[in-house]
Structure formats: C-alpha cells, structure tokens
Amino acid sequence: MKKNVLIIEDNINQLRMLRKLVLETSENAVVYAEANSADAYKVLMENTIDVFLVDIILDTTKPGDTSGIKLVEKIRNIPKYMFTPVLFITSLEDPKNYAYTDLNCLGYVEKPFSVEKVKKLLQKALNYTTEKEKDITICFRRDGILYPIHVKEIVYLESLNHIVNVHLSDSTLLEVPYMTCKQVLEEDSSDVLFQCSRNTVVNKEYVLNVDVTNRYITLKDGYGRLEVGITFKKKILTEFKA
Numbered sequence: 001m002k003k004n005v006l007i008i009e010d011n012i013n014q015l016r017m018l019r020k021l022v023l024e025t026s027e028n029a030v031v032y033a034e035a036n037s038a039d040a041y042k043v044l045m046e047n048t049i050d051v052f053l054v055d056i057i058l059d060t061t062k063p064g065d066t067s068g069i070k071l072v073e074k075i076r077n078i079p080k081y082m083f084t085p086v087l088f089i090t091s092l093e094d095p096k097n098y099a100y101t102d103l104n105c106l107g108y109v110e111k112p113f114s115v116e117k118v119k120k121l122l123q124k125a126l127n128y129t130t131e132k133e134k135d136i137t138i139c140f141r142r143d144g145i146l147y148p149i150h151v152k153e154i155v156y157l158e159s160l161n162h163i164v165n166v167h168l169s170d171s172t173l174l175e176v177p178y179m180t181c182k183q184v185l186e187e188d189s190s191d192v193l194f195q196c197s198r199n200t201v202v203n204k205e206y207v208l209n210v211d212v213t214n215r216y217i218t219l220k221d222g223y224g225r226l227e228v229g230i231t232f233k234k235k236i237l238t239e240f241k242a
Contacts, residue, residue, distance in 0.1 A: 003026060003050040007031065008035070008054045018089070022122060036058055044081070052075065072086055090111065138187045147174060147176075151203070155223050163179075167223070185201060206221070210236060210240055
C-alpha cells in the first residue's frame with residue numbers, strides 16, 4: 001500500500017539522506033520534502049500524510065527556534081492527524097518531554113543520524129495509515145445560494161474568466177463565480193481532488209489513464225481528456241505512483 005511521508009528539514013543534505021532512508025525502508029513510499037512550515041502545511045492540507053518527519057529547528061537564524069514543534073501543534077488540531085506518527089529530527093534534549101506527552105510524538109531521529117535507528121523508527125511508523133475522510137461535501141455559492149456538492153460527484157473543475165465550472169457525474173454543469181481552484185482544494189480534505197494544470201482540478205476516481213509524455217489525462221465513462229500542465233507533470237507522476 002502506498003504511504004505518504006512528509007519530511008520537513010531545512011538542511012538540504014540531511015533532507016536528501018532522510019528521503020533516501022525512507023525509500024530504502026519502503027519502496028511504496030511517496031516522499032514529500034519541504035524546508036519550511038508554510039510549504040509543508042500546504043502539502044499536508046492537499047494530501048493525506050501517513051508519517052511526518054519534522055526538524056524541530058527550521059530557522060537557524062532565530063535563537064531558540066522551535067518552529068517544527070509549533071507546526072506539529074497545528075497538525076494535531078486537524079482531526080485526521082490527531083494520531084498520525086510524528087518523528088522529530090533534533091539534537092535538542094529539552095523539548096522531548098513536551099513532545100512525547102502533549103504532541104504524541106512516536107520517536108526521535110537524533111543528529112547525527114543512526115541509519116539503523118532511523119529505519120527501525122520508520123518501519124514502526126509506516127504500519128500506520130491516516131484515515132481518509134469520506135463523503136466530503138464542498139459548498140459552492142452562487143447568487144446568494146449555497147450548493148452543497150459531494151466530492152464523489154465532482155468529475156473535474158475548470159477555472160475560466162473568474163468562474164469555476166464544476167462538471168458533475170450526472171453530466172450537469174455548475175458555474176460558480178469568484179472562486180478559484182486553490183479555494184476548492186482548501187475545502188477538500190478527502191485527498192481525492194488534485195490539480196493537473198493551472199486552471200483544472202480533477203477527481204482521481206474518474207481518471208482512466210495518464211499520458212505524461214503527451215500531457216493529458218483520459219477520464220472514465222466518456223468524460224473526455226484533460227490537459228496536464230508542464231509544471232504539474234512531476235506532481236502527476238507522484239500522485240499516481242504505484
């Protein structure tokens with residue numbers, strides 16, 4: 001089973017080493033790697049993460065920085081991540097008690113890294129799968145009226161001229177003004193919708209196949225094809241990794 005692992009580490013060499021260790025531990029792991037809290041938070045909201053590796057110190061220019069702990073505090077306030085395994089990366093001793101008791105930390109990856117210890121912790125953490133929320137509803141507003149739509153009913157969305165066109169599974173079209181693809185993704189916590197181009201979001205449950213070379217996605221049930229944006233090719237490959 002595919003497992004999503006998010007590493008938040010500001011040191012590029014250590015990040016690469018940790019990524020290598022994750023992939024050596026599980027060939028089915030999909031690794032997301034970020035150097036700061038803001039980018040990491042965006043990733044964990046757009047995807048369902050099964051294991052977090054978080055460096056406690058993410059800004060070495062700030063004395064006493066513990067922004068990694070602050071990020072995990074925010075993560076623990078998201079219902080689906082209340083018990084997702086967190087491995088802290090640190091050379092500090094002081095924050096350990098707080099992290100173990102208040103933040104339900106699974107363990108520590110201490111610097112310098114012990115390869116065997118890291119792999120042992122990862123093997124333990126990868127036994128857990130974050131529960132994906134089901135039957136999520138997104139509320140679209142048009143002309144002062146709210147339209148609650150189940151995510152499973154959305155085939156794809158296109159943003160054109162400040163209007164989001166929501167293509168539904170019953171072949172109807174809902175036009176929603178003044179909404180963006182980004183806003184739709186922020187409301188979706190099902191990990192089903194993903195962006196395949198600057199103006200298009202697709203429901204992965206309706207994807208028949210992906211041609212990354214020619215940059216298009218073929219949809220099931222005759223819903224046609226969608227273009228894959230050049231800058232989204234890598235994301236698409238990650239999304240559909242076996």
